[in-house]
Amino acid sequence: MLSLSRRWLRITPAVCRFASSHAHSPSDSKNARIMRILEKRIEERKRLSSELSHDMSSSADIIRLKQLKESEPLQAAWDEYTRTRQLLDETTALFEDSDEAMRALALEEHQSLSTSLTSLISSHIPSLLIPPSPTTHLSAMLELKSGVGGSESSLFLADLMRMYLRLANSRRWHTSVVSQNENEGGGIKDALVEVKGDGAYEALRWESGVHRVQRVPATEASGRVHTSTVAVIVLPLVEETDSADALFSMDDVKIEVMRARGAGGQHVNKTESAVRLTHIPTGITVSMQDERSQHQNKRRAFTVLRSRLMDLKISREIAERRATRQSLVRTADRSEKIRTYNYAQERVTDHRIGLTLKNLSSVLEGDGLQDFIDALQKDHAESVLEDMLSAE
Amino acid sequence: MASKLLSILATSLGPTQARLELKWMQQQARHPAQLTEMVTRRSRGEPLQYILGSQPFGPLNLLTRPPVLIPRPETEHWVIKLADRTSASPTSPKSLLDLGTGSGCIPLLLCHLLPQGSLRTHGVDISPQALDLAKENAAVCGIPPSSPGSCARNTRNTFTATLGNFLDPMFSEDATIDPPYDIITCNPPYIPWHEYLKLPRSVTAYEDPKALFGGPTGLDFYHAIAHLVRQTNFIRPGAVVALEVGHNQAQDVERIMRVHAHVRDTEIWPDPWGKQRTVLAHL
Numbered sequence: 103m104l105s106l107s108r109r110w111l112r113i114t115p116a117v118c119r120f121a122s123s124h125a126h127s128p129s130d131s132k133n134a135r136i137m138r139i140l141e142k143r144i145e146e147r148k149r150l151s152s153e154l155s156h157d158m159s160s161s162a163d164i165i166r167l168k169q170l171k172e173s174e175p176l177q178a179a180w181d182e183y184t185r186t187r188q189l190l191d192e193t194t195a196l197f198e199d200s201d202e203a204m205r206a207l208a209l210e211e212h213q214s215l216s217t218s219l220t221s222l223i224s225s226h227i228p229s230l231l232i233p234p235s236p237t238t239h240l241s242a243m244l245e246l247k248s249g250v251g252g253s254e255s256s257l258f259l260a261d262l263m264r265m266y267l268r269l270a271n272s273r274r275w276h277t278s279v280v281s282q283n284e285n286e287g288g289g290i291k292d293a294l295v296e297v298k299g300d301g302a303y304e305a306l307r308w309e310s311g312v313h314r315v316q317r318v319p320a321t322e323a324s325g326r327v328h329t330s331t332v333a334v335i336v337l338p339l340v341e342e343t344d345s346a347d348a349l350f351s352m353d354d355v356k357i358e359v360m361r362a363r364g365a366g367g368q369h370v371n372k373t374e375s376a377v378r379l380t381h382i383p384t385g386i387t388v389s390m391q392d393e394r395s396q397h398q399n400k401r402r403a404f405t406v407l408r409s410r411l412m413d414l415k416i417s418r419e420i421a422e423r424r425a426t427r428q429s430l431v432r433t434a435d436r437s438e439k440i441r442t443y444n445y446a447q448e449r450v451t452d453h454r455i456g457l458t459l460k461n462l463s464s465v466l467e468g469d470g471l472q473d474f475i476d477a478l479q480k481d482h483a484e485s486v487l488e489d490m491l492s493a494e
Numbered sequence: 495m496a497s498k499l500l501s502i503l504a505t506s507l508g509p510t511q512a513r514l515e516l517k518w519m520q521q522q523a524r525h526p527a528q529l530t531e532m533v534t535r536r537s538r539g540e541p542l543q544y545i546l547g548s549q550p551f552g553p554l555n556l557l558t559r560p561p562v563l564i565p566r567p568e569t570e571h572w573v574i575k576l577a578d579r580t581s582a583s584p585t586s587p588k589s590l591l592d593l594g595t596g597s598g599c600i601p602l603l604l605c606h607l608l609p610q611g612s613l614r615t616h617g618v619d620i621s622p623q624a625l626d627l628a629k630e631n632a633a634v635c636g637i638p639p640s641s642p643g644s645c646a647r648n649t650r651n652t653f654t655a656t657l658g659n660f661l662d663p664m665f666s667e668d669a670t671i672d673p674p675y676d677i678i679t680c681n682p683p684y685i686p687w688h689e690y691l692k693l694p695r696s697v698t699a700y701e702d703p704k705a706l707f708g709g710p711t712g713l714d715f716y717h718a719i720a721h722l723v724r725q726t727n728f729i730r731p732g733a734v735v736a737l738e739v740g741h742n743q744a745q746d747v748e749r750i751m752r753v754h755a756h757v758r759d760t761e762i763w764p765d766p767w768g769k770q771r772t773v774l775a776h777l
């Protein structure tokens with residue numbers, strides 16, 4: 103372990119040099135901050151390994167080993183960083199070389215080393231530093247509600263739903279439409295879709311908000327462009343078996359059946375399976391009537407309730423983090439208009455990141471949506487990083 | 495097309511129910527003509543469950559076929575609650591008798607919900623059609639019959655069913671009945687004569703009157719059950735008798751169990767609609 107510490111001490115000045123000599127642009131100072139965080143993590147690693155007992159006898163050793171294992175990629179990145187820096191220094195020394203060919207070679211080499219160093223610091227290392235999100239593995243519950251625009255909004259809702267089902271299919275998530283209400287004049291009034299699979303929530307959560315469409319409705323003879331909206335709410339899906347029971351106590355949930363049933367029992371054979379749950383402390387209510395059995399409706403309603411409560415918990419945690427430090431992490435305001443689908447101009451714009459894709463059909467029918475999601479996830483990762491840096 | 499079918503259904507069911515039922519029929523119909531036929535049958539008053547041929551019951555999906563009584567949500571509710579309250583394990587397996595088993599819904603759901611190898615159930619019914627359906631349902635749910643030679647331990651929960659008449663005073667002598675039992679369940683016919691006349695057509699025109707009629711007062715079968723419970727060695731000490739009752743019969747049935755079956759510990763469970771629905775007698 104001594105050798106590690108000596109090596110670490112030796113390269114420290116390099117970091118300082120890097121920080122001071124290049125700290126001209128804001129991105130350089132950001133890079134310096136990133137490297138300071140990495141240094142801290144490497145120090146922690148060093149401490150951990152020095153605390154390991156020789157014979158691995160203590161039970162704390164297991165935990166330390168696990169932590170060391172987890173931070174191995176950080177060590178690898180650090181090693182690569184120091185190696186690249188060293189090579190850079192060596193090539194810089196060759197700038198003074200008497201041989202012209204050698205000088206040219208050194209210049210070329212220096213350029214390529216700088217490029218790798220930059221990408222290491224600005225993208226690879228940050229991705230390792232960002233703490234894994236607790237919601238990484240969660241599935242999602244997608245709720246679509248038609249907004250302004252009458253039937254046209256319902257028609258657009260059906261388009262959006264197809265878009266999400268297609269995305270889920272290509273990401274190999276499993277979907278099931280929990281409930282769906284058709285609109286008399288075509289389209290879908292509202293729908294609830296379960297999207298099961300690793301990363302479904304992490305990807306889809308950025309879809310929460312108001313989606314706006316501008317197009318000439320198929321039903322509009324005059325050819326006038328209408329604007330209508332659909333509200334999308336994406337909730338984390340919590341399986342019954344997850345440790346979600348802490349989310350609520352059964353005593354806090356009022357379960358009601360929706361209709362009077364007269365004498366009931368053998369006297370009546372009408373299907374009356376609608377169920378409504380009320381979570382008394384939060385006032386959240388969930389109604390479910392799409393299944394033919396009360397038991398199934400109740401289960402589904404509980405799934406939705408768990409999702410809502412989980413969502414509440416997540417936003418509460420974000421708010422708390424925000425309160426404790428000046429966080430830049432944005433919470434999704436669900437009434438916020440997040441995206442516009444403009445048919446006449448064949449373009450889709452995401453207003454949060456100011457990204458426009460000039461190919462509407464690729465968003466609705468191809469990979470365009472994934473591009474938006476990637477950009478939004480990247481944007482989010484950056485703000486988390488910003489947040490982390492400002493907390494240092 | 496769909497809107498025409500919807501309006502046909504809505505006249506008899508109201509708009510909300512019509513929309514739901516049409517959706518369920520659409521999910522099942524293989525072609526438009528079949529959907530139209532389903533809607534026509536429904537608008538004439540045939541129960542949805544017979545048209546679709548099945549009814550979910552807890553996590554099970556049971557077959558339904560006229561004239562066998564369609565499992566009711568009230569029954570589903572108390573059976574799930576009974577499963578929650580029953581402690582059975584493969585090391586102390588329990589034996590259950592279901593009187594008037596109909597579709598087999600009560601014992602089959604209990605078999606499904608309780609730990610495997612902890613429950614052996616037997617259903618009795620006077621109707622051969624009910625018996626056939628109950629056995630088919632057991633097969634559909636993957637619940638096997640118990641191996642003959644009752645001493646053998648089963649690794650699974652089991653269901654068997656035989657023809658029988660539990661109003662018969664000699665019922666307990668029947669060779670297929672194997673007392674003592676730890677649990678008796680029964681949803682007996684409980685509709686009294688005067689209420690039978692006021693039942694909706696979807697009940698009287700399609701479901702077996704023998705499954706509904708409980709004699710002049712609706713209480714005949716409870717007296718027969720009290721008689722059985724009182725017989726020596728018919729049920730084990732510590733056993734429980736769970737009886738579904740009509741909307742205003744809980745007090746009467748509780749009294750019958752106390753006075754005629756000499757049970758001191760009784761309990762009444764309400765259904766989700768607030769009606770007193772199940773009388774429990776603890777022995």
Ligand SMILES: C[S@@+](CC[C@H](N)C(=O)[O-])C[C@H]1O[C@@H](n2cnc3c(N)ncnc32)[C@H](O)[C@@H]1O
Binds near residue numbers: 368594600660682
């Ligand atoms: C109300 S249904 C209950 C069916 C089923 N247990 C349920 O809960 O859906 C009553 C059942 O008792 C049966 N039954 C009527 N009289 C009977 C008798 N004397 N002996 C045995 N079963 C009888 C009927 O055939 C019918 O299947």
